[in-house]
Amino acid sequence: MSESDVSTTGSPYAPHTPAETAAMLDALGVDDIDALFDVPESVAFDGEFGIEARGERETRRTATQILRRNDSLTEFLGRGHYEHYVPSVVDDLSSRSEFLTSYTQYQPEVAQGFLQALFEYQSMLVELTGLGVANCSMYDEATALGEAATLSQRVRSVSGDRILVPEQLRDGKRAVLENYADGPGLSVESYAMADGQADVDALADAADEDVAMVYAETPTVRGLVEENLAAIGDVATENGALFCLGSDPVALALLERPADVGADVVVGDAASLGTGTAYGFGLGMFVTREEYLRQIPGRLVGVSEDAAGRRAYTLTLQTREQHIRKERATSNICTNQAWVALRAAMHAAWLGPQGLVDLANESVTRAEGLAARLDEVVGIQAPVHDGHHFREFVAHTDQPAQAVVGDLADEGFAVHAIDEHLIQVCPTEVTADDEAAFVDALAEVAK
């Protein structure tokens, strides 16, 4: 079929034949569809957006041509957005239209499949964190952190409006938190870090009874396994503050259980499973203690029974939600990332516990191995920080970091520039075959 044969008049997805349209208008007793629009002349629009309709094939070609203007780079990029290999079966199963084209499970009797999948997702997060309750998704880790801050204000026994976060924090995360903090009047303040991890003494000095929440991350934004989690948790507890820990499901498969170090809330981005690199597309995790159950934002799937006496699943505790409680809701989140959560659960189940632990172990060895190789390169010292690395590390460049990043892009590689002479590098199994070429390229540009 040639392009000119493709109809581009009218919506291709409105199935009405002219005869059916006529019959429907006839049933309504009007001559044309215009008669059904109740729009005053003074605000009527003539319909000319200046967007030309195209056939499907032409649209695909246009979109492909635009996206191909991206340079083809091998990305050694992380800092919160990671590419791990996603098995094909996740793409196929999650794309089944009964999942993909369904809505929020307001009628649980016909939505058991999705509800069970979300219940399984919640359960996996409970296992990974050791905490009692996970919701079935927020937008991303930054918004989940914002929700944790407002939760801390709701559940804390004494008043106080300070939120303490590490000084080394992804800019985007801090900026989102500032917006969430603005409404309830929380102030976001930094505590010092030492060598890529929390400076616990500085944190203890900064903390007082006006602190509602202390936030820490493992791995930290610089890729270090945080070794002081229990001590950070103690500082929070001593001041009556909530301890919120940021992480991700791959790291949690291996690192200390958040419950064991005193975490009250775990947030993070679970898109490290099931999604791959999609320009920052996220899946916010939100896991907390059972005692905060009625203050949790977002959707929860629970177990009940149906009239046949069988176990069945349903959205529950909806009285926390905005369609019932309006301005007294625990959050405005309505549409969330359910389908992304489905994919993450599928990916975790495909890996199984040993596969997930192996992936986490590899995230340690691969980062430390590549750092050691880069340290051999003239003009590079790596890693900059002492400690154990997970997935990524920071390297010092004798050349200005921006110049190194620009020159590396010309060679076909992408890394972060995070300071004047600091770059950050994140290898995963996806970039494994490109490591040797990357080391060679860096050797060329770092001299």
Added chain:
Amino acid sequence: MIYNQAQWVDDEDDKYEPLLSEKAERTVDIEDSPLPEGLTRDSLSLPDPAEPELARHYTRLSQMNYGVESGPFPLGSCTMKYNPSFTENVAALPEAAVHPDRPDSTLQGTLELCYRLQDYLGRIGGMDAVTLQPPAGAAGEFTGIQIAKAYHRHNDDERSEVIIPDSAHGTNFATAAMAGYDVVELPSADDGRVDIDALEAAVGEETAALMLTNPNTLGLFERDIEEIADIVHDAGGLLYYDGANLNALLGRARPGDMGFDVMHYNVHKTFATPHGGGGPGAGPVGVTEELGQFLPDPHVREANGGYEHYAPDRSIGKVHGYYGNWPVLVKTFAYIARLGDSGLADASAKAVLNANYLAEQIPYDVPFGPFHHEFVASASPQDAADAAKRMLDYGVHPPTTKWPEIVDEALMTEPTEGESKRSLDQLAAAFEAVHGEDDGTLADAPQRTAAKRIDQVSAARSPRLSWQALDY
């Protein structure tokens, strides 16, 4: 039409499809880790199915789920449209899979697509600038209200109240509260529209904004929109457009032309990207030129023959860690580019035709009118929730129930343009059948779905939210 949803029952324990953990759970001890013992957990227990088992599990779960491609899904205000396969295909292009922290110069394709989509959405909404960052409609509301707040602050004119009609989406109320505003609820007039006198009484120097959708959730166009805009603007407030119902107006009217200053687009509703069981969506926000300086950082503009990110002068900062739900935006771009002027206008035309036709065919009382894309029928004296459960047995998803509260036992129905006359007749037949049934039949429904009627009360009374909380 009679419907029987697939149902998988394990004959040993008489439960529906077992949990993955019941099929294949495995515990591994953490040993031989490159990390010292003190930094690792002791063990990890997760399902460990082989891939064929995994495939069968999720295939069975999908069969126990109902989507738009299963049948009619006229969930009012949720706008469940057909989702074209080709937009999925475009979003899955390998060139779309990039890390957000790459230098702008290496991401010209992604930035160009963002720029073009900003432009498309601006034209469609009659807005001067559009941010793509908010990851959902409610996130768009939050962004819009933060922009309004930033605008008032910039003018040294901090205000404390947001006005919201009683028929509005619940997210509006939650958003205003989340942003720190007091909510002033506006009662509807007898005709279901904004009560101008009540609005006059509600506005004042504390009014930061009025949040409004048009057509409203009753499917009614706010004919006095220009007067409403004047009242709000004269008081120094801004007019916020909730774009949840925009599918009713494509090519017929634009929020910008009606006097709205800031709006969000629910692109997963209006531009047919799938709802995915409750997300991901995307909620781009459009603003007038005056408000452009407050948009989130980064924004995309043309520069030096290409495209670049920049931070607007008085940006509110960020509402998502990166750039929003990018794959959803790619689908939106593809959908708009495919339909163009004629397709978008036709989508609205057929959506409005379908809603009116269906409203005419059903036996339930439908107060108010004339309608645009959706209508609210009253199931009274039947219980709307029970009637909805019974509709499931007829192979259709029921409307939204018991909301808005203005209509007794509300059945809020939105068929969208994707339904043919034949499927609308099927929907009408389902309404007709349920209308004629007694309370006992309704209370015992549904009978033909994967699960029978689920006890919601006990789920909330003794919450069990993970398999760890079950005795199995």
